[in-house]
Amino acid sequence: MLATIGVERLEDLFQDVPASFRFPELNLPPALTEMEAFAEMQDLASANESTHDLVCFLGAGAYHHYIPAAVDAILRRGEFLTAYTPYQPEVSQGTLRAIFDYQSLITSLTGMDVSNASHYDGATAAAEAVSLAYANFRGKRTKVVLSPNLHPHYRQTIHTYNHGSAIEITGEQVDIRMGPKALIPLIDENTALVIVQYPDFFGRIYDHTALVEAAHAKGALVSISANPLALGMLKAPGEFGADIVTGEGQPLGIPLTYGGPYLGIFATRTEYVRKMAGRLVGETVDNRGQKAYVLTLTAREQHIRREKATSNICTNQGLMALASAVYLSLLGKHGLRQVSELCYHKAHYAARQISQLEGYELWNSTPFYHEFVVRCPLPVEEINAYLLENGILGGYDLGQDYPELESHVLLAVTEMNSREEIDLLVETLAEVPHE
Amino acid sequence: MLATIGVERLEDLFQDVPASFRFPELNLPPALTEMEAFAEMQDLASANESTHDLVCFLGAGAYHHYIPAAVDAILRRGEFLTAYTPYQPEVSQGTLRAIFDYQSLITSLTGMDVSNASHYDGATAAAEAVSLAYANFRGKRTKVVLSPNLHPHYRQTIHTYNHGSAIEITGEQVDIRMGPKALIPLIDENTALVIVQYPDFFGRIYDHTALVEAAHAKGALVSISANPLALGMLKAPGEFGADIVTGEGQPLGIPLTYGGPYLGIFATRTEYVRKMAGRLVGETVDNRGQKAYVLTLTAREQHIRREKATSNICTNQGLMALASAVYLSLLGKHGLRQVSELCYHKAHYAARQISQLEGYELWNSTPFYHEFVVRCPLPVEEINAYLLENGILGGYDLGQDYPELESHVLLAVTEMNSREEIDLLVETLAEVPHE
Amino acid sequence: MNEPLLCDLSVPGRVGIRYPAPDVPLAELPAGLERQNLPLPEVYEVDVVRHFTRLSQLNHSIDTGFYPLGSCTMKYNPKLNEETARLPGFAHIHPLQPIETVQGSLALMFELQEWLIEIGGFAGVTLQPAAGAQGELTGILIIRAYFESRGETQRVKILVPDSAHGTNPATSAMSGMRVVELKSDLRGNVDLGALQAECDDTLAGLMLTNPNTLGLFDENVEEVIRLVHQAGGLVYGDGANMNALLGIVRPGDLGFDLLHYNLHKTFSTPHGGGGPGSGPVGVAAHLVDYLPAPVVAILEEADDESDLPPLYGLVTPSKSIGRVKAFHGHFGMAVRAYTYMRVHGKEGLRMISEYAVLNANYLLARLRDHYHVPFDRICMHEFVAEGRWPDAPDIHALDVSKRLMDFGFHPPTNYFPLIVHESLMIEPTETESKQVLDAFAEAMIKIAVEAHHQPELLKNAPHNTPVGRLDEVKAAKELVLCCAVGSYTE
Amino acid sequence: MNEPLLCDLSVPGRVGIRYPAPDVPLAELPAGLERQNLPLPEVYEVDVVRHFTRLSQLNHSIDTGFYPLGSCTMKYNPKLNEETARLPGFAHIHPLQPIETVQGSLALMFELQEWLIEIGGFAGVTLQPAAGAQGELTGILIIRAYFESRGETQRVKILVPDSAHGTNPATSAMSGMRVVELKSDLRGNVDLGALQAECDDTLAGLMLTNPNTLGLFDENVEEVIRLVHQAGGLVYGDGANMNALLGIVRPGDLGFDLLHYNLHKTFSTPHGGGGPGSGPVGVAAHLVDYLPAPVVAILEEADDESDLPPLYGLVTPSKSIGRVKAFHGHFGMAVRAYTYMRVHGKEGLRMISEYAVLNANYLLARLRDHYHVPFDRICMHEFVAEGRWPDAPDIHALDVSKRLMDFGFHPPTNYFPLIVHESLMIEPTETESKQVLDAFAEAMIKIAVEAHHQPELLKNAPHNTPVGRLDEVKAAKELVLCCAVGSYTE
């Protein structure tokens, strides 16, 4: 090969690299063989305690659900796993149709008109909603009303994305005990977007119709960050009149994997599709008269539009979107409702039992989905440490993000938690030493 | 659908079933959902201690080897996993070509002319060798000389298969300390087949040339049951002049799985191919002029020949043959040799170290491969119990099958055993309480 | 379809996986026994993965389409089973581990035995046989041992109906028994007269497939069994067709003395392109002692007081025929089958058979007017039609089969039962939806029309497959059974 | 290619998986908030598995063939990585678990940070960004925060060479910076004159891809960086092309202030049909405090005496720009990339780049006489040819691409770099063998001949793919972006 190229040694190919820095000695360990590497990775993995080992009541944006075996069987298929973004539709109909299926499923689930092919995660999807709204008003509206009840990570991400921009964020100062209506007074003619979460970060479910009406009355858009699994039993955000629905798709068949890769859901109304970030698959025909699918409206995207693109997003979460499409297909109309209700009933059972314990009090006073807040008699850290000793992964310590919620824990219950597990949690909570 | 059929109720379809026994109440538990079943199976599985948890020195016909990740990635492909035997070649070229690859690999490895598409396991493959030989002499030779150094399970299977038939089995009375030459005096003009193992059950490796010559001088055939992984560094049985090579293919990329499914290897000379049991794939062309593959010489098989078939075998070990083909392709010429030698060197290191321990003595005095016999100062059961307490899966207690080898253990060492593990074994053996 | 063979991909020096250097002192290699030449491929991991991935795409499979291959029960194989079988606690245990370390496996095997006992109406089960045919062999060996122990060594005759699968006569012959073929009557049942004629004191047994390979439940099954028993013989059931009978009738209740199950048919373990299977054998009480070794048993009962589970172990029945293979059977298949049974449970098992039979009858009803069905009555889980028409003399069943491939369907079974000419043996299984059945029926009907009006479409079929019809004579005559020797090394 | 959509497969009443009934008392459903209509598919598991299995077969993928898509580094993705990422200890841990319970994960992330620091010559790394583009965003936000903290808020200009990937200008614009395009000189380097002209005190930085998207290592890279630094700006590296530089040169040594890696390119994590990716960012010492939160750090050093390992934890850098997403980045991709690095090690990493560059130059050498290569010098891991000939005026790069499909190859990248007309951006990667490269070269050469003599073969290509060329205008005009509402429920 070197002869064909016309050089003598491999090193000759690197003449353009400044000689003084060429071929640095890397201070790295030597190669392992496959069997050695596998053994090392097994050791690392078993240095973790997984949700297979622990009884999990931790949620706060990532949830422990059952993943049907068929999901991974599809994800492992090399044809899906090792393909690139389907730029060449003639040899990518598999991915394209799967995305089209995904788009169809997400629009159905959210009650919206269109869904993109995915965003990175729930946080960045929420942040992209701001960009859409800002672009929609061509920068003429600069205010975003952000509910304090949106996941703290999502809010932080929105702040990061918009730091130093013209956008001014307000709303987080509102009393968290209030529902979405508390945001209404903040919406004005300069408001581009209102962002709420459904169920909110504390698990509470509110009807957002009035909020949407109020926002629309001022000409503002509303984006709802929803848990897609909750939508199996709860009114679709589309029914509230939301303009944008975002969400974290992890509950739909995606393993916890210490936080990622997950799936950013992004759906909106037809009128905003050209302002939307991310890929979109559309239906068309080929030159043989067959139905076929292709990336469309690419003129929004960075590879065509460059600095005028709606977003810089390129690689997104294709395989995770596929996972959720397989998951939603398997569960379907009945299964999703069933799982959604299982979470609901079990969470309510747990909440009821815990609220009867001395020293523990249910903070939520309004309807909630599968997460709820409990005021504890001790710092959450201490309680969680005791739970962990007993093989239980306790809830999220809300004091980290909300000073007013010190000693409040956010507990999540899913279909994975049997009644025995819930009872164990309750008993163990009752036993926490009050020293 | 019932209307199309013309019955009213589903039960009407079962009128031919005697009413008194129809629709019995089965005394079985109710259905579990997928998530419940998975949890139950996880519980069962974790009630076992696996070779991931224990340091394994147990062999005796099934070995703990590294399985490259690519093997299972191929085996999981639904197109291989959920196809039937390739009776319809036009829609089965995947399986057919993979088997052809397998046949090619096995003939290369064994040094034979042809390989079938697989047999159930090492034991039944050895038993089928008897049938081949018997058929070859049209029942005119009735004696089989069976080395006592063949795996006890294989010998038992041969006995089971031939119980009550005209075949008379001899040879097992020979002193196990002797090599294959001890069998030569037993071979006569009535001998159809001589069966030996290579490396033998005690791990010993012998040159079988003289035995084969002696057998051939009497007109008898010789079948060698070989460990295919050992053939990575050892002379191929074909080079000894063997007429049949059988073997257990498990070491070639097949997980231990508590004993099965494994892979029966069966290879022979061209002249015996029509007497051979099992499926065979041959090369041909299709009506478009393409090279193509098809099951051939089916006139030997039960579905054509019925009671005159060479064997009753139908379903064999297709997927396991595929596993071994992927394994052999990945390792190839260099890798197989390397693994084979790793086992050899590590076993010899272990044997040397153990033989220096007080009370332990190496029984093998001739060359051995990756297994060896150690005389122990205590009953093997006691030693193994102590090893197990220390996380080590000890060797096979030979006293079970060979009374003369009471307190003798058969230890296997593979590439999976690091020097530290071997040293741990040696130290632990040294410590076994001699109460 | 230009995927080369592995041997053509090989390039000296390549390797698909690396191994560590020895961490121990090297031992001397055995003089004179060292291998000089190892002609294996030299390829990279990517070559191997691409090769086999591409090959896989040349297959029809259940995962890609309908597979109504009669007698093979090509039902969908749930993905859950593949996960449970791969749990490290199942996949990575050695068959000779001390029983204390494998109680999970033994418990599973014990439970599976119990399920099969209950489903079949038997008293004992062995999980050892590797496949249906080996189950048959086990059964015949048990029959022989039974008569031997009773001193009735003259009983060497095994009756096999002419509709039987090839393994039945092959097995009997292999076990040194004398095979006598029994003809079927006009309704597809065993011909009682012919049976009676063979009922003498040399009779060892009858191998009966019920429902038989025509998909018909023998209307005289009780009488058939009575006759055999009366003559002192035993009745062996070929349980390949158990998919019709789960929760419908227990063969043991009907009087079957023993029967093999095919876990790879009835209980959804995947066929793997030709195995591995698993062929457990169930036996009535009088045969339990003859089961091959080992069988899983409870060695120490559970102790509820101290909350101790039972201790399971491996035992050898007192008059065991011995081993039929190494170790304890296809445990990996047992895991899959057990998972499947747990997911279906008592009610689910019956539904499996009900829907299997419903689907077959539905297809039969849809095809009856287009294909001749020689034994046309309510069928069980499958039925046999003929792929020939008096007014389309050139067309054979095989042509229909090949043409079906063009519609994306796997053909029915063609080579048996031999008693039907040009047979198309169709078994839809319960996992197919009405949509699929309808699409298949429509293709079949279209083909029946084509057979009359465009016969060349069938004769030249398939058209849309990776390869066309093969020259099978050339394959058998020229016998190329592997890559040329040395082809891996240039 | 008649695979229906999911919505067309739906039949009321079906379900692909069952769930247990509640084992707790039912709670009242929330009044007025209950869902009335859930229009999702109703199908069986077999339908789902078949649907997606069949769909998968319509894809070209690395596992089925050569994929020389320039700038995407479509190298083979070792199967080992898929196994390690699925180990329950990695796949089933919650991102918010107490750090004591996830020391394995944190150790892995810490080590991966260290490897990336060493490979790139940086002082710190964040694993948080989800993909390359988000890495860029992170980088630009860091640059802005850096200048902000120094009071240099007037620095809002980001220079982007005209050869840059679209994400570079898009990112800069998205972060509210002013994008100025820099032209390339005749050898494909940054035009030093043009650069100098922009070096003023509004300069925030330069986004430089090196090797650039022509596959060329900028011959003046040190001077380019010197100029930017001298003007007070920072140099951001788009590390999408790091596959050329592992062990060859460390961007940090050259003076890059920060750079993103694409684990899904350089470090073999699979592309998944469009993600997930992972875009860690490495930064020089002066930018470490600005990294997004959290970063993995050692909270308590290892204690060798008592044989205690270090305690790893998550920390927020002092001047952190904040979070760029929820939780800690794409940990699953980190596992795969780390596995890959461990398997390659120090020597192996350099070999990756050497072979990637060798393969690209070999292909370049083989194609040079048949395709015009506008910047023809020794390339790095990829090169750009033109898919046009003066004497074949109707042929475009896209025609060459489509025709390549007929030979079983994925086409090169077409849509960029924009500075080459009709660009064919070819990146073979190091995992392809000479055989594959030769077969590809021969197909390319054949197509070049066809372009002149049978242009219609190219214009009408592809011929052998599941679908032919698509009507993209119709797709954009009629905008059918999902199944019709309610199509899941008849």
Ligand SMILES: Cc1ncc(COP(=O)(O)O)c(C=O)c1O
């Ligand atoms: C009726 C019948 N009996 C026996 C067998 C043999 O079973 P196996 O292939 O598992 O050996 C089959 C297999 O097709 C069959 O259909």
Ligand SMILES: Cc1ncc(COP(=O)(O)O)c(C=O)c1O
């Ligand atoms: C040069 C270059 N920069 C940036 C990117 C964007 O990376 P990602 O797709 O991971 O967001 C790409 C991806 O193709 C690229 O090629």
